[in-house]
Amino acid sequence: MTTPTRATLEKALKSDAKLLKASIQIAKDLTAKVYDISVLAEELGFALSSPDMEQRVAGTNLLSAVLVALPEDLLEARQLEFLSTFYMDRLRDHHNVMPAIIDGIDALVHMKALPPSHVPLILQAFFEHTTCQSQTRGDRAKLFDIFKYLTLNFKTELQSMAGDFVYGLINSIDGERDPRNLDIIFSFMPEFLSTYPLLHLAEEMFEIFACYFPIDFNPSKQDPTAITRDELASKLTNCLVANNEFAEATVVLAVEKLESELLVAKLDSIMLLHQAAVKFPPSVLEPHFDQIWQALKAETFPGNDNEEILKASLKALSALLERASHLPDISHSYQSSILGVVLPHLSDVNQRLFHPATGIALVCVAGDAPYAADKILNSFLLKLQQVGDVSSEQRIKIYGIISQVYKLCGLRDALQKLDATIRESLQDDVIASLRLIEREDFDAKQETLELQRAAISVLNESAPILSEKQRALVYKALVQLVSHPSIDLDFTTLTASLGALQPVELQSNFIDVSVRNFEIFSNFVKRKIYANLLPLLPQMAFTQRILDLIMTQSFKETTPDPVRLLALEALNQVLAQEDQRFIVDLQQESNLLHKLIELGQSTENLSLQSLEQIAGALSRITQQLPLSEQSAIVSEYLPGLRLNLSADLYITKGLLGYLHKDISLDDHFERLLSDLTQLSLSTDNEQLRVIAHHLLCSLVNKMESNPANRGKVKKITDELKVAIKKGDVRAVEILAWVAKGLVVAGFDEAADIVGDLSDLLKHPSLSTAAALGFDIIAAEYPELDLPVVKFLYKQKLFHTIMGKMGSKLANYCVHHLKAFVYVLKATPQAVIKLNIEQLGPLLFRSLEEHNEAQSLCIALGICERFVQQQDPYFQGHLAHLIPSCLELSKYKAQHTMQVRIAALELLYDITKYPTFVLLPHKVDVTLALAAALDDPKRLVRNTAVKARNAWFMVGAASGN
Incomplete structure (x- = not known):
């Protein structure tokens, strides 16, 4: 583009769109060095100096738009001096020109080559010729951003202005009411106030912020990025405590507003006192401590009914004491004032002021542990040494506070600094209470046991400072x-x-x-x-002694089974708590696996509980061993195990239950499948059947995907189908467990088995077992090891079952619906939502059947998740949903308490829908819910009250 002429510039000034387009092109030309900015200024002179105000506005807008579009490092110092002089002169112009001038100044101050000496000149010109508050909200926001940028980047130059800049800033902020602009001001002013000398203007600066305290405004609900009241209040608080010269005025302001009846004003005032304690040095706050303490005492002693105010007040007091703790003179002065008020009320635990006094006392300990703890502990000691017995109830409360005092002292490394005479006398009293158990007439009633617990809690914290004599008595107790x-x-x-x-x-x-x-x-x-x-096992001094006891009691031949069971439970706790290295070392040193297997196989009449513990120990050890050792153990022990024997089955569970998936079991796979299947079909022991099912499921899940293994699984499933044709219910359950392992691993064979199970849902005698089979496939079993998990297998299961059962669901067979609900329980909500048009009617029908508690609870839970999100589909079908929930909320034999509660919770969540949707149902629902108010179960009645109250509020002014 050629050098701009008056004609082209006049054309550009005719509209905002043309002006913007021209400014972008001019900025590109200037960046490319096609011509100098002085040429632009000269050609634009006709507009910049025009007697017509509108033309001056347009000309200044064009120049400012060009400056905004230029790179910050393009212009040289001499060019920026010229431009800044022009803009300073323009500050005298008509107020309509000001928006363009502000844009230009904003661009200039961000230019890297701007001489720092020009910053004070620009600001002085601005403060002299115009005011911030006479500008529009948007322009004021730009000015505050300029001030923010300058305070961060030109500290030396601004400080050279002395009070002029501070005074100008005060005048610029004074009167600002827009929350968005206040957010800018409150965000950058704390740093400015803490780093710039305020000189004689400190009081005026404080008043500028004090007039906003406490913040009172409600953000727009339509603005998703609206500034919240709490955010603005927090930033204002930071301004009020940013300069030490504000200390006295801040305390006076906070104490004055703390007398307000408004909760938000009280909380803001307490937060201001808390921040004052954190920000102001103790030496600055000390002259005002009595004023602060009196204000906080009114909220904490005897205590405010509002828990939030009470907690905030104690937090503020704690900050005040902690900041002073490293200055003994100030700290002790603070502590003396507070403890002088609360200590007299610690002597009687039944006084109304005992509880608030203990709260404040513990805050004192947190602030200056040695000083406060001695005073408080001595107060309790005098109480415990009074003539006449102190009741157990009083001792329990006193011990509780003493325990907390010791704990706070321990956290602050102050236990050893406590007065030895006081603490030893207290500990003697505590130990005497603990030793009551040594008396022959000891009565183990509840109050006495609580005293023992309270004594132990004190000793837990005071263990490091117990004397040798005291420890000896403790050991005996x-x-x-x-x-x-x-x-x-x-x-x-x-x-x-x-x-x-x-x-x-x-x-x-x-x-x-x-x-x-x-x-x-x-x-x-x-x-x-x-x-x-x-x-104590992790402490090396005791490890071997404790292990010897466990091993002796576990493996000694003459150990009775109940005693052996205790030892095996202890062994499992050790294996569960310790790390891999410990377990591997233990196995290598004692050959623990072999001992456990030998114990299970050679011990007669070993209970199933003991065998379960052996299996658990084997599993925990095996998991921690390297793969090579796991493989060797399987090769050594598995061939000799006969799964029809209980002991061998439990040992197999221990060895294979959590075996690493990379260890091949192909050589044993067929035998294991056959033996486990036969065991489950033949035994009447439900515990053994569960083990067999879990092992079958885990084995098929992590089997290597090859034709041989698939053929072996096919053989077993065929055998099960033969048994199913004979009416064997157990075979249906086994088939479901095999299907579960295959489904999770993503094997294609799973679809055929799912189809077989769906065909059984209309069987006259096996339909219930088939429906429960779908629950087995879909449910989560934390104790089951299924290491091979196919990505999105739950979605695949859903689509597989819908493909197999979709046409049958249309007939609304009860067992089909039950199986369908079990599957939906495990289906991700996003998948259900995508298919809600098809699934919704089935869900509603399953609620209408209401014949089985488990499936009803699942269906209600699914509906509730959608209703909580105010799903539009359910909004459109409330006429189906509400009557079903009302029916299920009634007391009937088949409506268990869980079903009734779930139905009532759903009715409560429905009230979150828009009022116009709910009003047609309001009268019917409130009348129908009256029956649930008399339900024989308290939890049902509570939920009914909540739901009915919510429906009563539908359409009320404060409700929906």
Whole structure:
């Protein structure tokens, strides 16, 4: 393009669209160095200096638009000096020209070559010749963004303006009311206020922000990016605490507004006090502490009815004390003022002020643990040493507070700093309460047990500071607790702490005593010993001693089965808690797998519970071993296992249940399938059948996909079909488990089995079993190992079943509907939504059948998920849904409590739909729900009240 002429520029100024197009082209030419910007200014002079105001506006708009479109590093310093001088002069012009001038100044200050010395000149000209608040909202937003940019990038130049910039900024902000502009101001001003000297204008600057406190506005519901009241309030608070010179005024403002009856004003005021405590140095706040404490005391002592205000007040007080904790003189002064008020009320646990006093006392400990804890603990000590017995109830409450004091001191490494005389006397009292169990007339009633628990909670926290004499008494009490024939209290935290601090003492005074007398204890006591020893296992000092006990009790031939079961349970807890390295080392050192297998096979009359524990231990060990060892173990033990024997079946479960999927079982696959199938068909023991089913499912899931294995599965399924033709219900269940393994792994054969099961849904005697088979296929079983999971297998299952059953569902066979609902339970909601036109009528019909609780709960749950999202399909079919829910909410034999609650919850969620949809049903629903209010089950009645109240509110002014 050639150099612009007056004629071309006049043409460009005729409309906004032409002006924008011309500015973009001119910016491109200037960037390409076709001509200099001085040429543009000269040619545009006719418009920039025109006596016609509208032409000056258009000319300035064009120049500013060009500057905005230029790269920030294009113009040189001399060019920017010329342009900035022009714009400063234009600040005297008509107010209609101001938007274009603001755009130009915005572009200029962002130019990299702008001489920093020109920034104060531009600002002085702006403050002298115009005002921010006389501009439109959008232009004010641009100005505030300019101020933000300048304060961040030209600190030295702005500070050279001294009070002129601060005063100009005050005048620019004063009177701003638009929340969007206030958001800009409140976002950048805290940093400005904290880094720029305010000189004599600190008070005026504070008042500029104080007039907005507390923030009161409601954002537009139509604006998805609207600024929230809480966000704006938080940013305003940051401004009010940004400069230490604001401290006195901030405290006065917060205390004044805290007297308001409005909840939001109170919360904002407390938040302001909290931020003041965090931001202002303690030396600055100290003169105002009494004023702050009196204000917060009114909200915390005796305590505000509003829990939110109470928590916020304690949080503010805590921040105040924590900030002062490193300055002893100030901290002790604060603490003395507060503790002087609350300590007298700690002496009587039955006083109304005891609870709020303890809350404030714990805040004091969190702020200055050694100083406050000594005062508080001494107050409790005096109470416990009073003439006349302190009741157990009072002791329990006192111990609870003492425990929290110790815990806070421990978190702040202040336990050792506590007054030894006070803490030892308190601990003596606590230990004396614990030792009540040693008395022959000890009464294990609930209150006494609570006292024991409270004493243990104190000792848990004070373990590091117990004296040797006190520890000796504690060990004796712990032995009595663990060996008591009827009491079971948890003190594992205490033994773990003592073990870490004094391993030799704990070994000789507790562990050895427990182990030495283990044989003579009852099974109840033995279980308690295991429970208290196992947490000590990670501590190396005790590992071998505890393992020896478990191994001896597990594998000794003469061990009675109930005792062996306890040991095996303990072994499984060890294997579940410890890491892979520990388990592998244990296996290598003790050949634990072989011992467990030998125990299962050689021990007569071993209970199924013990065999289950053996299987669990084998599984946990096998999972942690390298693949080579897993393969070797399978090769060594699997051929000799006879699955018709209970012990061998459980051992097989342990070895194969969670075997790695890469280990091939092809050599054993056919035998395992056959033996497990025959076992399930022949045994009446349901536990053995469950194991067989899970193993079958897992085996087919991770089998290698080859013709041989597929043929073996086909052979088994054919055998099952023969049994099914003879009416064997068990064969249907086995077929479902095989199908589940195949479905999850994505085998094509699964579709044929699903088809066979769907054909059985009309069978006169096998239909129920077939419907439950679909539940087996679709349900999640966390205890089942199915490592091969086909991507989107649930979607594929849904489409497969719809293909097999779609035509049959149209006939609304009850068993088809039941099977269909089981499948929908596992189907992703997105898939159901895509097919809702087809599935909706079936869902509604399944609710109308209401003959089986499980499927009803599933169907109601599916409907509820859609209704909660206000799905339009369900909105259009409320005439079907509401009557079914009302019928299901009534008390009938087949309507279990879960069904009635689910129906009522769905009715409640329906009230979230628009009012005009609900009003036609309101009267019928509210009348029908009256019956549920008299339901014999309390939980049903509660849900009915909630649902009926929601329906009563439909159409009310405050409701929908």
